[in-house]
Amino acid sequence: MIASKDVWAGLMFIAFAALFAVAGAKLRLGSAGVMGPGYFPMVLAGALALLGLGILGRAVAVHIVAGGARKLPLLESARVRIDPRPLLVLLVALVVFALLVGRAGLVLTTLLVAVIGSFAGTGVRWPQMLMLAAFLSALTYVIFVAALAMPLPVWPRGW
Amino acid sequence: MTRAIRWAGVVACLAALIGPASFASAQTYPDKPVRLVLPYAPGGIVDFIGRTLGQRLSEELGQPFVAENKPGAGGILGTDVVAQAAPDGYTLLLMDPAIIINPTLQENVPYDFKKDLKVVSVISSSPLVLVTSPALPAKTFAEFLAYAKANPGKLNYGSAGIGTTPHLAGELFSARAGAKAMHIPYRGIAAAFPDMMANKVQFAFSSITGAKPFTNDNRVRALATTGTKPSSAYPDLPTVAAAGLEGFDVDLWLAVFVPAATPEPIVAKLNKAVAAAIADAKTVEAFAKVGVEPRGTTPAEGNAIVAAEFEKWRKVIKDGGIKQP
Amino acid sequence: MDLWSNLALGLSVAASPENFVFCLLGCLLGTLVGVLPGIGPVTTVAMLLPLTFSFDPVSGLIMLAGIYYGAQYGGSTTAILVNMPGEASSVVTAIDGHRLAQQGRAGAALGIAAIGSFIAGCVATVLIALAAPALGAVALQFGPAEYFSLMVCGLVAAVVLAHGSVMKALAMVVLGLLLGLVGTDVNSGVRRFTLGYPQLAEGIDFVALSMGIYGIAEIARNLEGRDETRAVRTRIGSIWPTRRDLVFCLPAIFRGTVLGSILGVLPGGGALLAAFAAYTVEKKIARPPRHFGEGDLRGVAAPESANNAGAQTSFVPMLTLGLPSNPTMAMMIGALMIHGITPGPSVIRDKPEMFWGLIASMWVGNLMLVVLNLPLVGIWVKLLQVPYRFLFPSILVFCCIGAFAVNGREFDVYVLAVMTVVGYLCAKLDCEPAPLILGFVLSPIMEENFRRAMLISRGDPSVLISEPLSLAFLLAALALLFVLVLPAVRVKREQALQE
Known part of the structure; x- marks a missing residue:
């Protein structure tokens, strides 16, 4: 189990390293003495790739030593249990917040985001949830608008 | 009949085009709070001068001038907010020479300060000081x-x-x-x-x-x-x-800008109010604390100054090879 | 002795009814914004700065200072209760603090954090009174080469924070370093990795990053299917730390205070480095060591003390040199200048009532904070009994507002979403986030100073070892790396052979 997590971790780091290497490919490198903007990121991306390879390599090696003839740990990825539903619901809630807050204001947006977010959990009880959302909406008003007087959009635009 | 309808359509289109500007009458301006956008974070000179100016302008024109910090990307984000704002005199910008340096220095600057903005007044001057190691x-x-x-x-x-x-x-x-x-x-x-x-x-x-x-x-x-x-x-x-270096002149000026399509009468009214605000003894005193001296120009002078500054710094940036790939 | 007359003068200023109220106000506000995710002291001080223009400068300064160190007290609360550090420095507190909360010892952790902060605050106050000029001089010893070497040392130490694989921790540090480079490169003005978004020109917002990686990614994990145990915390132990806890933690508190006081005066990440360093030191020298990372009170006491001591000594270079060590201090210099006060060595001589008044107010403020915070512990602990289905939508909402409110732009909420995914992936793959955060915060300082050192030396890297202080840090980093890697290799080999 640990082995397969490490395999994925190694791959993740290699992917991040590749991402930064590609995104930074156009940056001028310069030399170690007079560095351009691309030098430090490239060195780091290289280091990250090496570390990723190291993690991956060790995971595979440990697996071979320990597991003998078993299949490659990549196939055991199921052991990294992922239940994507809560994550996806939360991401939707975040995007809704970003889309709405400028237009609908803080009070309504918080209400809606709390409702949407609640569906990340299991067994939603509507009355309780609505009460919580209303409470949170009121609380944010009290804290951010009344107490801290932050310059935030509070009500829908044009009201 | 059809002709009348067509004409009505043309008029309606024209009204829609010039609408926002024509409703903002200089007589009644300002009849609601005015935003003064400061493209830097609180605590700096632009922030302090902006707040001082906003307060004075509120007193001059009887409506709140609300200073609003819109920091980011060396002032580009806040400047762009005003460049895209409705040209009705309710969104002003206070900005320093970065407004004309950024277009030369940076890629993809979203605003064109000549087309999108115009100067109400160059309100202040502040020299730099040459300091050396002891x-x-x-x-x-x-x-x-x-x-x-x-x-x-x-x-x-x-x-x-x-x-x-x-x-x-x-x-x-x-x-x-x-x-x-x-x-x-x-x-x-x-x-x-x-x-x-x-x-x-x-x-x-x-x-x-x-x-x-x-x-x-x-x-x-x-x-x-x-x-x-x-x-x-x-x-x-x-x-x-x-x-020893004749003609060496570096000024950290500050100027108030409005969107370019803002009607002249409103600009004139603002210019007058700004001139009164910075002539006030209390303003002079407040500016002096941060080493800033009030200046005050007409809109035409201001636009000329800003255009000249643009050319001056563009040449320094080009000659010095400052812009890097 | 001078010290006493100075402190007496300070106390007379700080204890005037007006200043007392301002100090209390600052501490209250600081605690509030410290507890709220996202809205930190920088935002609050920025908001209130214009207000203080009309105050007496001493009163204004006392209030702003109260916000600043009050937020350090409050910052640990969410870190311990819901594993959501609002400030970079409470990232360390969260490691052991949140474990303690899960074990039903949230009260003890919060109590120790408050007491440790108080002791650190008192010691730091006396230290400033005794040796302000000497402390200020520390900041002047640091040129670009010294900063770079110190950062290297700090990053190697970051690996100690993780209690899993050294390689993964190192990889997380490097990933953090890369993320920290997003934005405009100070040395060339070129924008790196901004993907064309001008909103990224000043880098990824720290609040969005930490709220995503800690706050929301944690909710996503807690809500997953069978993993109920993490969410439900039934057992609430004793609310207060016991006398034994206190004695147990006292050495850690003092070591943290000393480290924090020294590192706090360094510009850029000083207080943060202090918290990390204090934790690292405890983990390496405290006996018995085995509980670190699994809920050791000393893992809360040391960084919280360091953090608070550092917050206090960071005023020293600001006041006595005119050198701001962080954005909050830069704003305070602005506030002083507007009041016609020029910070610098002459401040102590020309404005003794302001200097000593501020120092004394810190002590007064610390007393207020501990009085304020200890009773609050009871309330906070009760908060943990709120069912998770109510708690998590609240955290979600506060994270959203926190990320949004820092710069008032929607973009940072999208950044929050992306960082949530990154944090979720890392957590799923047993990669701990604390080293990433440290790398993220320190990488711009590290790169900038390295390149600056090279520019000044015209490309000659020998400056890094010809400056004695720089050499010392590099050697320390090397030694630390050696100590770290050696046992890890041995243990891993044994594990592999056993399996």
């Missing part, structure tokens, strides 16, 4: 100039970052003096002072507020200011121009 033998500007000429490629100068006025002033000095000085950028000018005290960096053109804490007790040496006349913050220092 370890240098030069005690006056003339000596320093001679020293810089005699040591090409050996001196370092600090700045508040690439493309900031202290950087461009240093570049201009280096070119005029033939000093070939090395630019060492810092995140804000304050960070450069410890290295200047240790003589790792030999000189810098600093904002007055940045330099004051260090020049008060001579931990670094102040040699000259960069305006056309001596600064009230450093009355004993000569100007760079008077002390």
Whole structure:
């Protein structure tokens, strides 16, 4: 189990390293003495790739030593249990917040985001949830608008 | 009949096109709160001047002028907010020379300051001050100039970052003096002072507020200011121009801008209010605390000044090879 | 002795009814914004700065200072209760603090954090009174080479924070370093990795990053299917730390205070480095060491003390040198200048009532904070009994507002979403986030200073070892790396052979 997590971790780091290497490919490198903007990121991306390879390599090696003839740990990825539903619901809630807050204001947006977010959990009880959302909406008003007087959009635009 | 309808359509279209502007009448302006966008974070000079000005303008025109910080991307984000705002006089911008330096220096600057914005008034002037490491033998500007000429490629100068006025002033000095000085950028000018005290960096053109804490007790040496006349913050220092580099003029001016399509009567009304606000003794006193002197121009003068500054700095940036790939 | 007359003068200023109220106000506000995710002292001080223009400068300064160190007290609360550090420095507190909360010892952790902060605050106050100029001089010893070497040392130490694989921790540090480079490169003005978004020109917002990686990614994990145990915390132990806890933690508190006081004066990440360093030191020298990372009170006491001591000594270079060590201090310099006061060595001589008044107010403020915070512990602990289905939508909402409110732009909420995914992936793959955060915060300082050192030396890297202080840090980093890697290799080999 640990082995397969490490395999994925190694791959993740290699992917991040590749991402930064590609995104930074156009940056001028310069030399170690007079560095351009691309030098430090490239060195780091290289280091990250090496570390990723190291993690991956060790995971595979440990697996071979320990597991003998078993299949490659990549196939055991199921052991990294992922239940994507809560994550996806939360991401939707975040995007809704970003889309709405400028237009609908803080009070309504918080209400809606709390409702949407609640569906990340299991067994939603509507009355309780609505009460919580209303409470949170009121609380944010009290804290951010009344107490801290932050310059935030509070009500829908044009009201 | 059909013709009448067609005409009505044309009129309606025209009304829609010029609508926002035509409703903003100069007589009633302002009849609701006005936004004054400050493209920098709170705590700096632009923030302080903006808030002081906003308060004075509220008193002049009877509506709140609300200072609003929109920091980001060296002022580009806040400037763009105003460039895209409705040209009705309810969104103003207070900005420094970065507004005309950024378009030359940066890629993909979203606004065109000539097409999208126009000047209400250049409200203030503030010179930079040339400070040097106390370890240098030069005690006056003339000596320093001679020293810089005699040591090409050996001196370092600090700045508040690439493309900031202290950087461009240093570049201009280096070119005029033939000093070939090395630019060492810092995140804000304050960070450069410890290295200047240790003589790792030999000189810098600093904002007055940045330099004051260090020049008060001579931990670094102040040699000259960069305006056309001596600064009230450093009355004993000569100007760079008077002390040896003729025509050397670097000014950290501040100007109020509005979207370019803002009706002239509103601009005129604002210009009058701004002029009254900065003539007020309390404003002068508040500005002086941060080394800023009130200026005040007509819109036409202001636009000419800003256009001239654009050309001046564009040349320094091009000649100095400051823009890097 | 001078010290006493100075402190007496300070106390007379700080204890005037007006200043007392301002100090209390600052501490209250600070605690509030410290507890709220996202809205930190920088935002609050920025908001209130214009207000203080009309105050007496001493009163204004006392209030702003109260916000600043009050927020350090409050910052640990969410870190311990819901594993959501609002400030970079409370990232360390969260490691052991949140484990303690899960074990039903949230009260003890919060109590120790408050007491440790108080002791650190008192010691730091006396230290400043005794040796302000000497402390200020520390900041001047640091040129670009010294900063770079110190950062290297700090990053190697970051690996100690993780209690899993050294390689993964190192990889997380490097990933953090890369993320920290997003934005405008100070040395060339070029924008790196901004993907064309001008909103990224000043880098990824720290609040969005940490709220995503800690706050929301944690909710996503807690809500997953069978993993109920993490969410439900039934056992609430004793609310207060016991006398034994206190004695147990006292050495850690003092070591943290000393480290924090020294590192706090360094510009850029000083207080943060202090918290990390204090934790690292405890983990390496405290006996018995085995509980670190699994809920050791000393893992809360040391960084919280360091953090608070550092917050206090960071005023020293600001006041006595005119050198701001962080954005909050830069704003305070602005506030002073507007009042016509030029910070610098002459401040102590010319404005003794302001300097000593501020120092004394810090002590007064610390007393207020501990009085304020200890009773609050009871309330906070009760908060943990709120069912998770109510708690998590609240955290979600506060994270959203926190990320949004820092710069008032929607973009940062999208950044929050992306960072949530990154944090979720890392957590799923047993990669701990604390080293990433440290790398993220320190990488711009590290790169900038390295390149600055090279520019000044005209490309000669020997400056890094010819400056004695720089050499010392590099050697320390090397030694630390050696100590770290050696046992890890041995243990891993044994594990592999056993399996």
